[in-house]
Amino acid sequence: MKDWGRMDTPSPSIRDLALRLLAASQTASAPHGHEAVLVSEKLRISLTRFAGADGFASLLRRALVLASADLPSLQSVEIGADGCLEGFERLDANTGTGAGGREAAVAVTARLLELLVTFIGESLTLRLVHEAWPDTPLGRGDE
Amino acid sequence: MSTKGKGQGKVQGKDQVTIRQLPTGVPGLDEILCGGLPEYSFNIIAGAPGSGKTTLAHQIMFANASPKTPALYFTVLGEPAIKMLRYQQQFTFFGQAKMDGAIRFVNLSQLVLEDDLGAVLDAIVKEVEACKAHIVVVDSFRTVVRKALNNANELELQGFVQRLALHLTSLQATTFLIGEYVEGELRDNPVFTVADGLFWLYQSVERNSIVRKLQVMKMRGQASVPGLHTFRITDAGLHTFPRTFGLTDNKSDHVKGRRRLSTGVRELDALMDGGIPEGDSLLVAGPSGAGKTVLGIQFIAEGVVRGEPGIVAMFEELPDEFMQRAASFGFDLDKNIKDGSLKLIYLRPLDLSVDETVHEIVNAVKEIGCKRLVIDSLVGFEMALAPDFRTDFRESLYRMIGALTRLGVTIMSTVEVEENFTSMGLSNFTISFLADDILRLRYASINGQLRKVMMVVKMRRSKHSIDMCAYEVSSKGLVIGEPLRGYRALTSGIPGPWSLEAGQSLPELQTDRPPGPRKESPRRKKPRKKNSESRAR
Numbered sequence: 266m267k268d269w270g271r272m273d274t275p276s277p278s279i280r281d282l283a284l285r286l287l288a289a290s291q292t293a294s295a296p297h298g299h300e301a302v303l304v305s306e307k308l309r310i311s312l313t314r315f316a317g318a319d320g321f322a323s324l325l326r327r328a329l330v331l332a333s334a335d336l337p338s339l340q341s342v343e344i345g346a347d348g349c350l351e352g353f354e355r356l357d358a359n360t361g362t363g364a365g366g367r368e369a370a371v372a373v374t375a376r377l378l379e380l381l382v383t384f385i386g387e388s389l390t391l392r393l394v395h396e397a398w399p400d401t402p403l404g405r406g407d408e
Numbered sequence: 409m410s411t412k413g414k415g416q417g418k419v420q421g422k423d424q425v426t427i428r429q430l431p432t433g434v435p436g437l438d439e440i441l442c443g444g445l446p447e448y449s450f451n452i453i454a455g456a457p458g459s460g461k462t463t464l465a466h467q468i469m470f471a472n473a474s475p476k477t478p479a480l481y482f483t484v485l486g487e488p489a490i491k492m493l494r495y496q497q498q499f500t501f502f503g504q505a506k507m508d509g510a511i512r513f514v515n516l517s518q519l520v521l522e523d524d525l526g527a528v529l530d531a532i533v534k535e536v537e538a539c540k541a542h543i544v545v546v547d548s549f550r551t552v553v554r555k556a557l558n559n560a561n562e563l564e565l566q567g568f569v570q571r572l573a574l575h576l577t578s579l580q581a582t583t584f585l586i587g588e589y590v591e592g593e594l595r596d597n598p599v600f601t602v603a604d605g606l607f608w609l610y611q612s613v614e615r616n617s618i619v620r621k622l623q624v625m626k627m628r629g630q631a632s633v634p635g636l637h638t639f640r641i642t643d644a645g646l647h648t649f650p651r652t653f654g655l656t657d658n659k660s661d662h663v664k665g666r667r668r669l670s671t672g673v674r675e676l677d678a679l680m681d682g683g684i685p686e687g688d689s690l691l692v693a694g695p696s697g698a699g700k701t702v703l704g705i706q707f708i709a710e711g712v713v714r715g716e717p718g719i720v721a722m723f724e725e726l727p728d729e730f731m732q733r734a735a736s737f738g739f740d741l742d743k744n745i746k747d748g749s750l751k752l753i754y755l756r757p758l759d760l761s762v763d764e765t766v767h768e769i770v771n772a773v774k775e776i777g778c779k780r781l782v783i784d785s786l787v788g789f790e791m792a793l794a795p796d797f798r799t800d801f802r803e804s805l806y807r808m809i810g811a812l813t814r815l816g817v818t819i820m821s822t823v824e825v826e827e828n829f830t831s832m833g834l835s836n837f838t839i840s841f842l843a844d845d846i847l848r849l850r851y852a853s854i855n856g857q858l859r860k861v862m863m864v865v866k867m868r869r870s871k872h873s874i875d876m877c878a879y880e881v882s883s884k885g886l887v888i889g890e891p892l893r894g895y896r897a898l899t900s901g902i903p904g905p906w907s908l909e910a911g912q913s914l915p916e917l918q919t920d921r922p923p924g925p926r927k928e929s930p931r932r933k934k935p936r937k938k939n940s941e942s943r944a945r
Contacts, residue, residue: 315513316489324490385493388504395508 433471723788
C-alpha cells in the first residue's frame with residue numbers, strides 16, 4: 266500500500282478495499298439497496314459521529330467530484346440534505362446491466378477512502394472502517 | 409500531601425478519603441501537581457489560541473485511556489475533528505492502537521447549533537454512560553458557553569455547568585473542558601467557580617522569542633507547585649519544566665563543606681584554605697582573557713582524576729573548541745567523555761528558559777553522578793535566554809544554584825566583568841550574594857606591564873587568604889606567583905607604592921619578574937601569615 270494518499274487515481278489497494286466493502290454490503294445486509302449507497306450510509310454513521318454531519322457531507326461531496334472526473338455518468342448522482350447518496354439507481358437503469366452502477370460505486374467509495382487516508386492516514390482510516398465493518402476482513406492483518 | 413503519580417492514591421489520614429491520582433503523561437506536570445491529576449476531578453484547560461490546550465488534553469487522554477478505562481473526546485465547533493486527528497497524530501504520544509475503542513471522538517457541533525443546553529447535557533451524559541468513559545474532554549467548551557450566553561442567563565449557565573460536573577463526576581469520569589479564555593474572564597465566571605482544577609496556558613512573544621508558561625491556578629483536594637512553569641511543545645507534545653527542578657523528592661543528606669575540592673591549582677587551593685568547600689558555589693569573576701575558562705578546565709580535569717564526575721555547561725564555546733582548549737593545556741578529556749565521567753552540555757538556543765536549562769543540567773547531574781559543575785559563563789547563559797526570562801535571571805539563578813548545591817554538586821560559575829580602573833566590580837548581575845565563594849581575577853598596571861592579579865574576595869563559613877597574587881596563564885594552566893606587596897590601590901588596577909611619599913622604593917615595585925611558583929621572600933625573617941582570620945559571615 267505504498268502509494269496510498271495520492272490524489273490522482275485511487276491506488277489498487279484502496280480500490281481493493283472499496284470492492285471488499287461493497288461486496289460485504291451487498292451480501293450482508295440489504296440485498297435490495299444499491300451497494301454504494303449502503304457503504305456510504307455505513308461510513309456516514311461512523312464518520313458523522315466523530316466528524317459531524319457537515320464534516321462527512323463535505324468529504325463525500327469532494328469524493329463525488331473526484332470520481333465524476335473519472336466517470337462522467339456520476340454527475341447525475343447527488344448528495345441529499347441528510348448526507349446520503351441519491352441517484353445511483355438511475356445509473357443501473359441507464360446501463361441496464363448494473364455494471365455502470367457498480368463501477369461508479371467503486372469509484373465513489375475509493376475516492377472517499379482515499380480522501381480519508383490523505384487527511385488522517387491509512388492506519389486511522391482502516392480503524393474507522395473496521396468500526397463500521399467489524400466482521401469484514403480489510404487486508405493488512407485485518408485491521 | 410506528597411505522593412507518587414501513576415495511578416497511586418494518597419492517603420492523608422485514616423478517616424479521610426483516598427484521592428487517586430492519574431498520570432498526566434506530560435513530563436514534569438505530575439511534579440507540578442504533586443503526584444498527578446485527582447481522579448474524578450472536573451477541570452478547565454484555558455488559554456489563548458495556539459497555547460497548547462488541545463495538545464495537553466490529548467496527551468492526558470492518551471496517557472490514561474485503555475479499553476478498560478476509555479476516553480471520550482467531544483468536539484464542538486472548534487477545530488474540525490478530521491484536521492485535529494491529522495495534526496495530533498504527528499505527536500509521538502498519539503498511540504494509534506488506542507483508537508480501537510480506547511479513545512472515541514464524538515462531534516456535538518450540530519447539537520450545540522440546533523438545540524439548547526439541556527439537550528447538550530443529555531447527549532454528553534448519554535455518550536459517557538454508554539461508553540463508560542473514564543476520561544472526558546469537551547473541546548471547545550467555550551463555544552458551548554458562548555452559545556448558552558446568547559440564549560440563556562448566567563444562572564442557567566451556572567446550573568448547566570454544575571449539572572454537567574455532577575453527572576460526569578457521578579459517572580466516575582475525570583473531565584477536561586477546553587476553552588479559549590483571557591485572564592480578565594476569571595472573575596465571576598460560573599465555569600471557573602464550579603471547576604476543581606484550572607490549568608492556564610500562556611504564550612507570549614517577546615522580540616523574536618516565544619515563551620510558553622503553564623500555571624495551575626486552582627486544584628481542589630491537593631497541593632500543587634505554585635507559580636508559572638515554563639513548557640515547550642515538541643514532537644513528543646508538551647514538556648513542562650517545574651520550578652522545583654524535579655528535586656521535590658530529594659531529601660539531601662549533603663553537608664556543605666564536609667571536605668575540600670581541589671581547584672586543580674595547588675597555590676589557589678592554599679589561598680582557599682585547602683580548596684573549594686564541597687557543595688559550594690564559587691563565582692570566578694574577571695575580565696576577558698583573565699583565564700576563567702582555563703580555571704574551569706583545571707577544576708574539571710582535577711575532578712575526573714580524583715573520580716569526581718563533572719559537567720561543563722557552556723554557553724559561549726562549542727564543545728569541540730572546549731576540548732581543543734583543554735588539550736592545549738595538556739588535559740586529554742576524550743577518555744572521560746567516553747567513559748561518562750565528563751559531560752559537556754552546549755546550550756545556545758535563543759529562547760531558553762532558566763528552568764529548562766537547569767532541568768537539562770539536573771538530568772545530566774543525576775545521569776553521571778556529577779560532583780563538579782562548571783557554568784561557562786553566566787553572561788552567555790543570560791544571552792541564551794529568551795528576553796522575557798532575562799528579567800528573572802537573578803531569581804532563577806538563585807533557585808538553580810540552590811537546587812544543584814543541594815544535590816551536593818560543587819559549582820564553579822564564570823562571569824565576565826567589564827574592567828575599569830576606578831573600582832572593582834564582582835559581576836554585572838549583582839549576583840555575588842548567590843555565591844558562597846568569590847574569586848576575582850583582574851588586570852593591574854605594574855611597572856609598565858599589564859599583569860594579572862587574583863584575590864579570594866569571599867568564602868562563606870571559611871577562612872581564606874587575603875593576599876592578592878600575581879598569576880599567569882601558562883601552557884599548563886594558571887600559575888600563581890608571590891603575593892604582591894608594597895602596593896596601594898591594587899584593587900583599582902592602577903597601584904602605586906605604599907611609601908611613595910616617603911621616597912622609599914620596595915623591591916616588589918622594581919621587579920619585572922613574572923609569576924612563578926611561590927617562595928618565601930628572602931627579605932622576610934619570619935614566616936608570613938598566609939591566611940586571615942575567618943571572614944565567614
